[in-house]
Amino acid sequence: MTQKRNIVVKIGSALLANQDLLTPRYGFLQRLLEDIAVLRSQGFNVILCSSGSVALGLRIIGETPDSAGVSDKQAAAACGMPLLLNAYKQVGHEFGFEIAQVLLTLGDFEDHRRFLNTRNTVHRLLESGIVPIVNENDTITTEEIRVGDNDRLAAKVSQMVGASDLIILTGVDGLYDRNPDDPEAQFVPEVVDVNQYMDATKGKSTLGTGGMETKLQAANMAQEAGVTTWIAQGEIDRPLSTVLNGERRATKVIPNPNPLSGWDSWIANRLQMAGSIVLSEQTADALGQDDRPISRSDILSMDGDFTRGDVLHVYDSKGIERARGLSDFTSEELRVLIHNPDTAAEQLLGYKTRGEIIRSNNLVMLENRHLLWEAPEAVVG
Missing domain, CATH: 3.40.1160.10 (Acetylglutamate kinase-like)
Structure with missing residues (x-):
C-alpha cells in the first residue's frame, strides 16, 4: 500500500x-x-x-x-x-x-x-x-x-x-x-x-x-x-x-x-532559547570533528536557566552561533562546574558523571543552513 x-x-x-x-x-x-x-x-x-x-x-x-x-x-x-x-x-x-x-x-x-x-x-x-x-x-x-x-x-x-x-x-x-x-x-x-x-x-x-x-x-x-x-x-x-x-x-x-x-532536526529547530554557552573561536572551529564533545573547560561563559535535556545555543567568542546541542546538566550544575574547574565533577555534583556538557551525538552544527540567533549577554552568574 x-x-x-x-x-x-x-x-x-x-x-x-x-x-x-x-x-x-x-x-x-x-x-x-x-x-x-x-x-x-x-x-x-x-x-x-x-x-x-x-x-x-x-x-x-x-x-x-x-x-x-x-x-x-x-x-x-x-x-x-x-x-x-x-x-x-x-x-x-x-x-x-x-x-x-x-x-x-x-x-x-x-x-x-x-x-x-x-x-x-x-x-x-x-x-x-x-x-x-x-x-x-x-x-x-x-x-x-x-x-x-x-x-x-x-x-x-x-x-x-x-x-x-x-x-x-x-x-x-x-x-x-x-x-x-x-x-x-x-x-x-x-x-x-x-x-x-x-x-x-x-x-x-x-x-x-x-x-x-x-x-x-x-x-x-x-x-x-x-x-x-x-x-x-x-x-x-x-x-x-x-x-x-x-x-x-x-x-x-x-x-x-x-x-x-x-x-x-528536533535539536536544531528551536522555538525559544533555553540557554546558551560561549566557546573560544579555536574550540568552536574544532566542533563536529572526531566526535568531540563540549567539556566545561571549553566554556568561556553561559547564559540562561535551563534543565538537563534542554537545547543550548553554542556561540563563539565573536558572538556567531555555531551549533545547538542537548545539555547534560542543569544551569545550576553547569555554573558550579565552571566556577570550580580543578575539582572533579563527581565530587562537585555528588553523582557519577563523565562531565561532558554536550555529547557529540547530541550536537548539531549549523553550517550556514539555519537562520542564526543573536547571542544574549552571556555571563557566568
Missing part, C-alpha cells in the same frame, strides 16, 4: 475572521475544506494549523485587536475556539470528513517525549481519516511559554509528521524583495537561502501575530527537515491544489537536498 503524502496547511487569522465584524468567514472555509476534500480523495493527508480563535473571541468579550491585552486575548481564545471549531465541523461535514482539535504549548515541541507523544496522536488521527486542526493553546500560554506564531508552529508540525509540503496561506501572493506597497517591489518565485530576504519582511497583519518574517523563519525550519514550503494568497478557489499543481503564483522555498535526521 502506498504511503499517503502529508501536507500541512497554515491559515492566518485574517483569512478566517472578518476584520470588522470578527465573525467566521464561511465563504473562505467552504473553498478551503472543499479543496481539502479533493486532496484527501487523491490520497493526501492534510493537517491544518489554524489561527483565528483569539480574533473570533474578541467581540464576545467586548475588545478589539487594538485594545486587547494579554489576559483579554487569553479570554478571547477561550471564547473563540468553540466558534472556530464549530465552523470547521459544520463545513467539514458537508464534505464528509471529521475534524479533531489538537491544542499545544511550547513545551510540547521543546520537550522530546511530549513531542513524540503529540506526533503519535496526530498520526493516529490521520490513520482514522480525521483532519487534525492544530493550534497553540492561547488560553493558558504566557509570553514565557508561547510559541508566539502559528507559522513556526506549522513548521514544527511539518517536521513532526514528516510532511512533504507546508502551505502557508496569507493575504498576499507570496514573498517580495521589499515591502509589497513599494511600486518597485519584485515578486520572488523561488527561495533557496531565506537569509537574503529577511530585511524585507518586517511588519505583521492587524489580526495576526506574525508577518512575512515569521513565514520565512518557518520556511527555514521546514527546509532543513526536507519540507517544501509554499507562501501563497488564500483568497482564491481551490487555494491548496492550485499551489501544488503550479496553476498560480506562489513563492516556493526549496528544501535542503540533504535534510537533517528527525533527531538532529
Whole structure:
C-alpha cells in the first residue's frame, strides 16, 4: 500500500475572521475544506494549523485587536475556539470528513517525549481519516511559554509528521524583495537561502501575530527537515491544489537536498532559547570533528536557566552561533562546574558523571543552513 503524502496547511487569522465584524468567514472555509476534500480523495493527508480563535473571541468579550491585552486575548481564545471549531465541523461535514482539535504549548515541541507523544496522536488521527486542526493553546500560554506564531508552529508540525509540503496561506501572493506597497517591489518565485530576504519582511497583519518574517523563519525550519514550503494568497478557489499543481503564483522555498535526521532536526529547530554557552573561536572551529564533545573547560561563559535535556545555543567568542546541542546538566550544575574547574565533577555534583556538557551525538552544527540567533549577554552568574 502506498504511503499517503502529508501536507500541512497554515491559515492566518485574517483569512478566517472578518476584520470588522470578527465573525467566521464561511465563504473562505467552504473553498478551503472543499479543496481539502479533493486532496484527501487523491490520497493526501492534510493537517491544518489554524489561527483565528483569539480574533473570533474578541467581540464576545467586548475588545478589539487594538485594545486587547494579554489576559483579554487569553479570554478571547477561550471564547473563540468553540466558534472556530464549530465552523470547521459544520463545513467539514458537508464534505464528509471529521475534524479533531489538537491544542499545544511550547513545551510540547521543546520537550522530546511530549513531542513524540503529540506526533503519535496526530498520526493516529490521520490513520482514522480525521483532519487534525492544530493550534497553540492561547488560553493558558504566557509570553514565557508561547510559541508566539502559528507559522513556526506549522513548521514544527511539518517536521513532526514528516510532511512533504507546508502551505502557508496569507493575504498576499507570496514573498517580495521589499515591502509589497513599494511600486518597485519584485515578486520572488523561488527561495533557496531565506537569509537574503529577511530585511524585507518586517511588519505583521492587524489580526495576526506574525508577518512575512515569521513565514520565512518557518520556511527555514521546514527546509532543513526536507519540507517544501509554499507562501501563497488564500483568497482564491481551490487555494491548496492550485499551489501544488503550479496553476498560480506562489513563492516556493526549496528544501535542503540533504535534510537533517528527525533527531538532529528536533535539536536544531528551536522555538525559544533555553540557554546558551560561549566557546573560544579555536574550540568552536574544532566542533563536529572526531566526535568531540563540549567539556566545561571549553566554556568561556553561559547564559540562561535551563534543565538537563534542554537545547543550548553554542556561540563563539565573536558572538556567531555555531551549533545547538542537548545539555547534560542543569544551569545550576553547569555554573558550579565552571566556577570550580580543578575539582572533579563527581565530587562537585555528588553523582557519577563523565562531565561532558554536550555529547557529540547530541550536537548539531549549523553550517550556514539555519537562520542564526543573536547571542544574549552571556555571563557566568
